Amino acid sequence: MARWEPDARERLVRAALDLFAEQGYDNTTVAQIAERAGLTKSTFFRHFPDKREVLAAGQDALCQLFEGGIAAAPASATPLEAVAAGLDAAAEAFTPERRDLGRKMQATIAASSELQERDTLKRVGLAAAITDALKIRGVPDPTASLAAEIGILALRTAHARWSDPTNRQELAVLARQSLHELQTASAALS
Amino acid sequence: MARWEPDARERLVRAALDLFAEQGYDNTTVAQIAERAGLTKSTFFRHFPDKREVLAAGQDALCQLFEGGIAAAPASATPLEAVAAGLDAAAEAFTPERRDLGRKMQATIAASSELQERDTLKRVGLAAAITDALKIRGVPDPTASLAAEIGILALRTAHARWSDPTNRQELAVLARQSLHELQTASAALS
Numbered sequence: 001m002a003r004w005e006p007d008a009r010e011r012l013v014r015a016a017l018d019l020f021a022e023q024g025y026d027n028t029t030v031a032q033i034a035e036r037a038g039l040t041k042s043t044f045f046r047h048f049p050d051k052r053e054v055l056a057a058g059q060d061a062l063c064q065l066f067e068g069g070i071a072a073a074p075a076s077a078t079p080l081e082a083v084a085a086g087l088d089a090a091a092e093a094f095t096p097e098r099r100d101l102g103r104k105m106q107a108t109i110a111a112s113s114e115l116q117e118r119d120t121l122k123r124v125g126l127a128a129a130i131t132d133a134l135k136i137r138g139v140p141d142p143t144a145s146l147a148a149e150i151g152i153l154a155l156r157t158a159h160a161r162w163s164d165p166t167n168r169q170e171l172a173v174l175a176r177q178s179l180h181e182l183q184t185a186s187a188a189l190s
Numbered sequence: 191m192a193r194w195e196p197d198a199r200e201r202l203v204r205a206a207l208d209l210f211a212e213q214g215y216d217n218t219t220v221a222q223i224a225e226r227a228g229l230t231k232s233t234f235f236r237h238f239p240d241k242r243e244v245l246a247a248g249q250d251a252l253c254q255l256f257e258g259g260i261a262a263a264p265a266s267a268t269p270l271e272a273v274a275a276g277l278d279a280a281a282e283a284f285t286p287e288r289r290d291l292g293r294k295m296q297a298t299i300a301a302s303s304e305l306q307e308r309d310t311l312k313r314v315g316l317a318a319a320i321t322d323a324l325k326i327r328g329v330p331d332p333t334a335s336l337a338a339e340i341g342i343l344a345l346r347t348a349h350a351r352w353s354d355p356t357n358r359q360e361l362a363v364l365a366r367q368s369l370h371e372l373q374t375a376s377a378a379l380s
Contacts, residue, residue: 149343
């Protein structure tokens with residue numbers, strides 16, 4: 001039996017992203033990923049059903065963090081304040097040591113239309129989850145849907161800036177900044 | 191050689207949607223669609239590469255109408271006024287005789303996760319096209335992206351109401367109403 005590998009998941013993600021960058025996503029096998037991580041194939045399959053799921057690593061967790069942040073916002077919070085609380089909570093997933101992972105993941109996704117589609121669907125799923133979390137707080141539609149789209153735009157912009165190697169700001173700071181820009185933009189719409 | 195069938199495309203769409211509703215999308219073949227429409231399989235393939243594309247019928251046209259409406263808006267138009275002009279132009283695709291088609295199409299899509307994914311990706315593509323059309327007018331980001339998301343939300347809401355058999359309003363009227371609701375919601379965000 002394989003021994004307990006406390007950081008196996010993170011090592012597998014790092015190995016996979018390195019290999020995707022070096023030789024392409026399509027040319028990379030699960031056996032190669034496991035070998036590069038110094039683990040066995042069966043350890044890989046205890047963490048991921050296939051190599052595609054490596055790229056979704058953390059997306060469900062991100063969704064849960066975002067929803068949790070919204071749920072925990074004070075009852076007096078406006079819809080956008082609740083979204084800001086969600087962004088703060090989600091930002092915890094983007095630790096400094098994961099900054100290079102985000103960059104490699106984006107590069108791999110950008111190189112494949114199949115992975116881009118999957119990424120788009122995940123993003124739309126996150127928007128739906130945020131909308132539902134706001135509705136639970138009593139925010140009606142279309143306010144909830146609009147606030148969710150603003151949250152997604154803020155997260156995307158902040159993530160792109162955070163992944164830029166010349167940027168050293170924390171994601172939480174960048175997300176607040178993007179959200180503020182969107183509030184300003186919202187005032188310039190009509 | 192097949193003779194010229196001026197309404198072949200519309201007949202194929204109607205036949206396909208009827209069959210999808212009656213016996214399910216997966217159980218319906220191109221041969222059945224052609225037969226129901228009183229046309230040949232080769233006529234079908236002159237209009238669509240496969241049965242899935244029948245459901246995308248009009249989506250590219252919708253995108254072009256929306257972009258054209260934005261481009262034709264007066265130079266003085268605000269971002270949301272340009273989006274309103276795009277919605278007006280897009281609404282032309284939703285003629286009264288197509289109201290039942292929209293309903294059948296939605297029911298077919300709702301019954302299949304594969305078709306839902308495809309529909310979601312088309313919607314995201316439309317949002318990107320609207321954003322680009324606004325940027326060409328000089329609207330900067332994130333205002334352009336935000337206005338595009340509002341346009342999509344307005345169109346989705348209006349389309350759902352328009353597809354409701356108890357509703358007899360025109361899509362253009364419903365879209366203006368949704369856009370107005372979103373403007374009001376936008377003021378209640380923060």
